[in-house]
Amino acid sequence: xxxxxxxxxxxxxxxxxxxxxxxxxxxxxxxxxxxxxxxxxxxxxxxxxxxxxxxxxxxxxxxxxxxxxxxxxxxxxxxxxxxxxxxxxxxxxxxxxxxxxxxxxxxxxxxxxx
Amino acid sequence: xxxxxxxxxxxxxxxxxxxxxxxxxxxxxxxxxxxxxxxxxxxxxxxxxxxxxxxxxxxxxxxxxxxxxxxxxxxxxxxxxxxxxxxxxxxxxxxxxxxxxxxxxxxxxxxxxxxx
Numbered sequence: 001x002x003x004x005x006x007x008x009x010x011x012x013x014x015x016x017x018x019x020x021x022x023x024x025x026x027x028x029x030x031x032x033x034x035x036x037x038x039x040x041x042x043x044x045x046x047x048x049x050x051x052x053x054x055x056x057x058x059x060x061x062x063x064x065x066x067x068x069x070x071x072x073x074x075x076x077x078x079x080x081x082x083x084x085x086x087x088x089x090x091x092x093x094x095x096x097x098x099x100x101x102x103x104x105x106x107x108x109x110x111x112x113x114x
Numbered sequence: 115x116x117x118x119x120x121x122x123x124x125x126x127x128x129x130x131x132x133x134x135x136x137x138x139x140x141x142x143x144x145x146x147x148x149x150x151x152x153x154x155x156x157x158x159x160x161x162x163x164x165x166x167x168x169x170x171x172x173x174x175x176x177x178x179x180x181x182x183x184x185x186x187x188x189x190x191x192x193x194x195x196x197x198x199x200x201x202x203x204x205x206x207x208x209x210x211x212x213x214x215x216x217x218x219x220x221x222x223x224x225x226x227x228x229x230x
Contacts, residue, residue, distance in 0.1 A: 045221040104156035
């Protein structure tokens with residue numbers, strides 16, 4: 001099984017500031033996908049951003065961007081201009097190409113402080 | 115569209131009881147799956163299905179059964195509940211999960227199960 005590690009159980013950020021959430025993973029595969037999912041208090045999981053490992057360019061979605069370092073097996077999420085609605089659990093996840101199993105990290109609880 | 119609907123949202127069971135968590139989607143998705151979420155452990159795949167009549171085991175299948183008789187429904191059965199199965203369960207579906215490289219996975223709102 002693949003392993004995904006999120007070493008920051010909790011983080012906080014002031015509204016309008018920038019925060020970076022860390023994620024590392026362990027795999028011997030060369031082709032895979034990486035994800036960040038958001039789980040607000042409503043509990044429903046929402047895809048934030050997706051990165052294809054064969055692409056060197058870092059994915060961006062509005063205020064959300066990633067720093068994908070393939071050699072270091074690192075996949076951090078940067079949230080710019082943090083908003084109160086960003087308060088949630090954030091999960092990093094790994095999917096091997098052609099596989100069905102999405103492997104999740106243990107999550108980082110982010111609190112945006114007004 | 116209703117999306118992915120899970121019922122019940124909350125359930126308390128006694129050890130040894132059986133129950134079924136229901137999952138239905140109205141998006142004509144081929145792929146459906148069940149995850150469990152435990153504190154400090156993230157989400158783990160229990161079972162998945164790539165189409166009607168086809169199911170397979172995920173990372174933590176023991177103690178759970180599934181079937182897929184229709185495209186829309188993917189129930190998860192606990193035959194003899196144990197306290198270790200206390201968890202939040204999520205159903206998720208996708209139109210073409212593997213081929214799309216995980217492009218879209220739609221989650222239900224979760225079902226919190228407590229086994230006493």
